[in-house]
Amino acid sequence: LKSNPSNNEEKEAQTQLTKSDELQRLHSQALSAYQQEDYETAISLLDEILAVCVWDAELRELRAECYIKEGEPSKAISDLKAAAKLKNDNTEAFYKISRIYYQLGDHELSLSEVRECLKLDQDHKQCFSLYKQVKKLNKQIESAEEFIREGRYEDAISKYDSVMKTEPEVTVYSTRAKERICHCLSKNQQATEAIKLCTEVLQLEPTNVNALKDRAEAYLLEDMYEE
Numbered sequence: 001l002k003s004n005p006s007n008n009e010e011k012e013a014q015t016q017l018t019k020s021d022e023l024q025r026l027h028s029q030a031l032s033a034y035q036q037e038d039y040e041t042a043i044s045l046l047d048e049i050l051a052v053c054v055w056d057a058e059l060r061e062l063r064a065e066c067y068i069k070e071g072e073p074s075k076a077i078s079d080l081k082a083a084a085k086l087k088n089d090n091t092e093a094f095y096k097i098s099r100i101y102y103q104l105g106d107h108e109l110s111l112s113e114v115r116e117c118l119k120l121d122q123d124h125k126q127c128f129s130l131y132k133q134v135k136k137l138n139k140q141i142e143s144a145e146e147f148i149r150e151g152r153y154e155d156a157i158s159k160y161d162s163v164m165k166t167e168p169e170v171t172v173y174s175t176r177a178k179e180r181i182c183h184c185l186s187k188n189q190q191a192t193e194a195i196k197l198c199t200e201v202l203q204l205e206p207t208n209v210n211a212l213k214d215r216a217e218a219y220l221l222e223d224m225y226e227e
Contacts, residue, residue: 012080034066039066042063043133060080063079064077064079073100084097098117098127098130110134116197145180153187154184156181182198194215198211199215
């Protein structure tokens with residue numbers, strides 16, 4: 001404006017300047033809310049800023065952190081994926097996306113994202129450690145499913161027992177393993193054990209259709225038609 005003043009441009013420039021001051025104020029408030037662990041307010045403020053500053057990777061990463069704290073992992077993934085594209089060599093974003101998928105029980109997508117991290121930095125300690133864990137778990141699950149397709153139910157049960165030992169902390173994997181073991185027991189005519197294990201799964205997930213079907217098959221083997 002100082003080098004080339006004109007009325008139209010001055011009005012536009014003043015509007016933009018006012019807007020940028022407002023965004024800086026919102027940014028300070030968002031950081032303050034985040035530090036005070038008021039993640040809902042921080043998200044609401046970051047929404048306003050990102051409506052204007054669409055390409056700001058750091059703001060997206062901050063909003064992703066808030067979503068994680070608020071228990072909304074799928075929204076966090078969306079922001080982190082944008083941040084991974086917006087910032088070169090963003091290994092941290094790929095690592096976080098991989099970890100979220102892993103916690104959600106999606107080991108295949110977790111493996112895919114952690115590989116992206118290692119493509120950028122093969123010596124990344126956190127990514128390499130996570131990669132080893134997910135790869136091992138992924139291999140065991142694939143192997144167990146292959147045994148089920150081949151009708152080798154004892155082998156599949158043994159493999160799913162290994163899955164539970166490999167990942168004892170994230171409950172989604174142990175629940176899924178028990179569900180599949182129950183399926184194997186039912187197919188293997190081990191009705192009593194199948195009923196017991198399927199019931200355990202259904203106490204955790206009352207609407208688990210696979211466990212309901214497998215328990216029904218086991219009840220049929222025991223002539224328990226009402227059940």
